[in-house]
Amino acid sequence: MTKNPTELTVHNLSKVLDIAFDDGAKFSIPFELLRVYSPSAEVMGHGPGQEVLQTGKREVGIAGVEPVGNYAVQPTFSDGHNTGIFTWDYLYKLGNEKDALWATYMDRLHASGFEGDSGREGGISLTGPGTGNTIAKQSGGGCGSGSCGCKS
Numbered sequence: 001m002t003k004n005p006t007e008l009t010v011h012n013l014s015k016v017l018d019i020a021f022d023d024g025a026k027f028s029i030p031f032e033l034l035r036v037y038s039p040s041a042e043v044m045g046h047g048p049g050q051e052v053l054q055t056g057k058r059e060v061g062i063a064g065v066e067p068v069g070n071y072a073v074q075p076t077f078s079d080g081h082n083t084g085i086f087t088w089d090y091l092y093k094l095g096n097e098k099d100a101l102w103a104t105y106m107d108r109l110h111a112s113g114f115e116g117d118s119g120r121e122g123g124i125s126l127t128g129p130g131t132g133n134t135i136a137k138q139s140g141g142g143c144g145s146g147s148c149g150c151k152s
Contacts, residue, residue, distance in 0.1 A: 002071075002088055002089055003021040003022060003023050003025070003088060003089070003092050004021065004022045004088055005019050005020065005021055005022075005088055005091070006020045006021060006022055007019065007020040008020075008065075008073070010062050010065060012061055012062065015030060015031040015032070015059075015060075015061060016028045016029060016030050016031065017029045017030075017031065017034060017062070017091075019091055019095060021088075021092060025092065025095070025096070027091075027092075027094075027095025027096070027098065028095075029091070029094050029095050029098060030098075031060050031061060031062055031077070032057045032058055032060055032120065033094060033098060033101060033102060033105070034062075034075065034077075034086070034094065035054060035057045035060045035077050035079070035081065036054040036057055036105055037094060037101060037105075038054075038077075038081060038083075038084030038086075039084045039085060039086060039087075039090055040081070040083040040084035040085075041083070042081065042083055043084065053108050053109070053112055053119075055109070055112075055114070055119045055120070056119075056120070056121055056122040057079070057120060057122075058117075058120035058121060058122065059078075059122060060077050060078055060079055061077065061078035062075045062076070062077055062078070063076045063077065063078055064076045068085050071087055071088060072085045072086055072087040072088065072090075073085075073086050073091075074086070
């Protein structure tokens with residue numbers, strides 16, 4: 001059953017999205033986590049195993065958030081990425097599984113050759129094992145723009 005938000009607040013200074021749901025759950029989700037787990041084709045690919053590791057997103061901000069019907073929001077991130085539609089269920093999942101998702105993100109950075117949390121800094125470029133792509137500071141654009149690696 002879909003949980004519906006009762007509050008949604010963008011905190012640009014602390015770079016977190018606070019969201020409360022009608023079941024009483026409340027989450028503070030860092031912008032960086034939202035960006036690296038964007039449900040867009042640019043990030044998720046077009047199927048399992050096609051995910052693209054996002055790097056250099058430590059300082060990403062949110063420039064705006066638009067509602068999508070009554071079921072989602074579409075943020076515009078400061079790096080220009082604006083193609084992810086975050087459903088209420090997906091935001092709940094991100095909030096509820098934040099620690100595990102963060103650990104997975106850090107594991108993926110380390111597997112790609114980044115030490116510590118260096119993969120989170122801006123302006124980096126790497127072709128690493130397990131990435132499948134050259135990872136570079138990415139600037140938005142959506143599927144079909146070439147930025148997600150698709151050829152359409």
